[in-house]
Amino acid sequence: MIKIEKLHKSYPMGKDFLHVLKGLDLHIKEGEFVAIMGSSGSGKSTLLNIVGLLDTHDEGNYYLNGQLIENLDEKKAAILRNKFLGFVFQSFNLITYKTALENVALPLYYQGIGRKDRQKIALKYLDKVGLKDRANHLPSELSGGEKQRVAIARALVTNPKVVLADEPTGALDSTTSHSVMELLKDINREGMTVFVITHEEDIAEETDRIVRLKDGVIISDEKVIKKTTV
Amino acid sequence: MFDLDRWIEIFQTLSKNKLRTALSGFTIAFAILLFTLLFGVGNGLKHTFEKQFAGDSQNSIYIYSGRTTKPFKGFQSGRRIQFRNDDSKFLNEKFEDKIQFFSPNIQRNNVQAIYKGEQNRYTVRGVYPDYQALESSIIEEGRFLSYLDLKKRAKVVAIGKLVEKDLFGQLSGLGKEINLDGISYKVIGVFSDPGGDRDERYIYAPFTTIQGIYKPNDEVDRFGLTFNPKLKVDEAITFSNLLTKLMKERHDVEPRDQGAIRVRNYAEGTKKVQQFMMVLNIIILFIGIGTLIAGIIGISNIMVYIVKERTKELGIRKALGATPKSIIGMIMLESIFVTAVSGYAGLLIGIFTLKALGDSLEKYFIINPSVETYVVVGATIVLVIAGTIAGYIPAKRAASIKPIVALNDE
Numbered sequence: 001m002i003k004i005e006k007l008h009k010s011y012p013m014g015k016d017f018l019h020v021l022k023g024l025d026l027h028i029k030e031g032e033f034v035a036i037m038g039s040s041g042s043g044k045s046t047l048l049n050i051v052g053l054l055d056t057h058d059e060g061n062y063y064l065n066g067q068l069i070e071n072l073d074e075k076k077a078a079i080l081r082n083k084f085l086g087f088v089f090q091s092f093n094l095i096t097y098k099t100a101l102e103n104v105a106l107p108l109y110y111q112g113i114g115r116k117d118r119q120k121i122a123l124k125y126l127d128k129v130g131l132k133d134r135a136n137h138l139p140s141e142l143s144g145g146e147k148q149r150v151a152i153a154r155a156l157v158t159n160p161k162v163v164l165a166d167e168p169t170g171a172l173d174s175t176t177s178h179s180v181m182e183l184l185k186d187i188n189r190e191g192m193t194v195f196v197i198t199h200e201e202d203i204a205e206e207t208d209r210i211v212r213l214k215d216g217v218i219i220s221d222e223k224v225i226k227k228t229t230v
Numbered sequence: 231m232f233d234l235d236r237w238i239e240i241f242q243t244l245s246k247n248k249l250r251t252a253l254s255g256f257t258i259a260f261a262i263l264l265f266t267l268l269f270g271v272g273n274g275l276k277h278t279f280e281k282q283f284a285g286d287s288q289n290s291i292y293i294y295s296g297r298t299t300k301p302f303k304g305f306q307s308g309r310r311i312q313f314r315n316d317d318s319k320f321l322n323e324k325f326e327d328k329i330q331f332f333s334p335n336i337q338r339n340n341v342q343a344i345y346k347g348e349q350n351r352y353t354v355r356g357v358y359p360d361y362q363a364l365e366s367s368i369i370e371e372g373r374f375l376s377y378l379d380l381k382k383r384a385k386v387v388a389i390g391k392l393v394e395k396d397l398f399g400q401l402s403g404l405g406k407e408i409n410l411d412g413i414s415y416k417v418i419g420v421f422s423d424p425g426g427d428r429d430e431r432y433i434y435a436p437f438t439t440i441q442g443i444y445k446p447n448d449e450v451d452r453f454g455l456t457f458n459p460k461l462k463v464d465e466a467i468t469f470s471n472l473l474t475k476l477m478k479e480r481h482d483v484e485p486r487d488q489g490a491i492r493v494r495n496y497a498e499g500t501k502k503v504q505q506f507m508m509v510l511n512i513i514i515l516f517i518g519i520g521t522l523i524a525g526i527i528g529i530s531n532i533m534v535y536i537v538k539e540r541t542k543e544l545g546i547r548k549a550l551g552a553t554p555k556s557i558i559g560m561i562m563l564e565s566i567f568v569t570a571v572s573g574y575a576g577l578l579i580g581i582f583t584l585k586a587l588g589d590s591l592e593k594y595f596i597i598n599p600s601v602e603t604y605v606v607v608g609a610t611i612v613l614v615i616a617g618t619i620a621g622y623i624p625a626k627r628a629a630s631i632k633p634i635v636a637l638n639d640e
Contacts, residue, residue: 049634052549054549054632054633054634054637055632055634074548074553074554074629074630075553075554075555078548078551078552078553078554079551079553081548081549081550081551082550082551083551087549087550089637093542093545093546093549093637094546095543095546095547096543097242097243097246097247098242098246102242106547106550107550107551109235109239110547110550110551110552110553110556111551114235115234115235115238154550158551
């Protein structure tokens, strides 16, 4: 689903360049639940931005759903994002003046789906994250966990190939974090590829595979051994 | 291309961000309102000016005679110059192509007019039918004098509205007989005059009738004429100078003698009025352009601010699949919609204010302040276009920044 070969990325810092990603190789198959771990500055957010087509890479190859990503203009990137990717951000990034339902429906608007259908589909996904009764609330009237659930519903509404979550629990307390992770797990069980970035060990433990980044290189990539809880 | 969904999206954005919408709308509405009011007041001043000079035809010339002040060709100074009927003929034949309307004039002041018990004293003028055009009189009832009246030396008069009011009160004077200096005349017409009260206290009778009654022979007091309106102001002045020269030659008057023959040409006054009007127009134009520029700068600033404020929202939209084109389109449509609606509102408020003011500012020399619709509509369109361009530039920039940068914008 996501295949990365020798990916490099650097940012200009004054006269010098900050080399953030130093030749990454990563292959994520369909239906995987992967966590990227690393301390701040390890390059994990940069990796997610490139995978999410929010930023461009300098060198190397990136295949999304088998398609080589290169020379992407804003329009093509926007269409690919809309079609293949769903985003969940640490700061939720809901539009403040739109209700939960309208926020969830927004990606469908950009797909050109009619108003009635949009609302129907959006309501279905809100129901899925357990917030059907909150559909007409503004983000300011929702708790942090509820906001993140709305954001997850919005990420899912277009039925993307991959859900990309950037520190999805970074702004939440541990109980809420846990329930958000449970939700992501449910989604993964239904066959969705989920790609989580985190620096919290216990969050990463809830996924199936942990990729550790340090200073722009992958230092480990291993399966999580599930502790059996009865 | 009408896309209902797009408009719903725009209406929602506008109505959920009331302060922003009100701010940009107010700028545009206020600019158009100011523009309309300033233009209207300027036009009001112009109207006052036009009215002040509307008393007589703008292209009229009057020729008076007096006493010579310089000896010439063996004549002593102090000789009285008397116009006669052959002067009429001479002027008419000599300047046939330049003269539009022509009338000799015999004027008697303080003529006693009696109708039944009412009486008063008026100025009576013996004139040709053309005189109506010279004075710009408007017939309210009946008719003005005709050439047939002149030929028959008919004892008929056209009286001013105020004469009618004095002598007949509320009744119509038309067809009644009035007595002037003991002779009975039939009232054939009542006229009003844009020149005002003084001009509506005249009584006009056929030239031949008055000449026969008041003059021993073919004497004429003065001449009035209008020149072809196609003449430019300078040509008209040249024409009146030539007229003066020829009349002086005919009556053996020293060319530099200012007293014997006087020619009053409204063109000179008209020229000054036109120059003043032009200055007034330029001032109004500057005020208008100034207001527009202020409005354009205002809306541009607000658009830049709005787009800046929305950077993060635009970043979210882009992450969710909005193309740069749809971002630009959204901002532009919002901008056009707000500026057009509020511009129209400002226009309506302005026009209604001017209507409500009406003639209440007459004592400040402002009459009927109003604006031509096309001027305000034009100004509104200019502001809408300015708002669009002002929205386009920051929208384009916002659409081209990377979504990740926009998302990190706080």
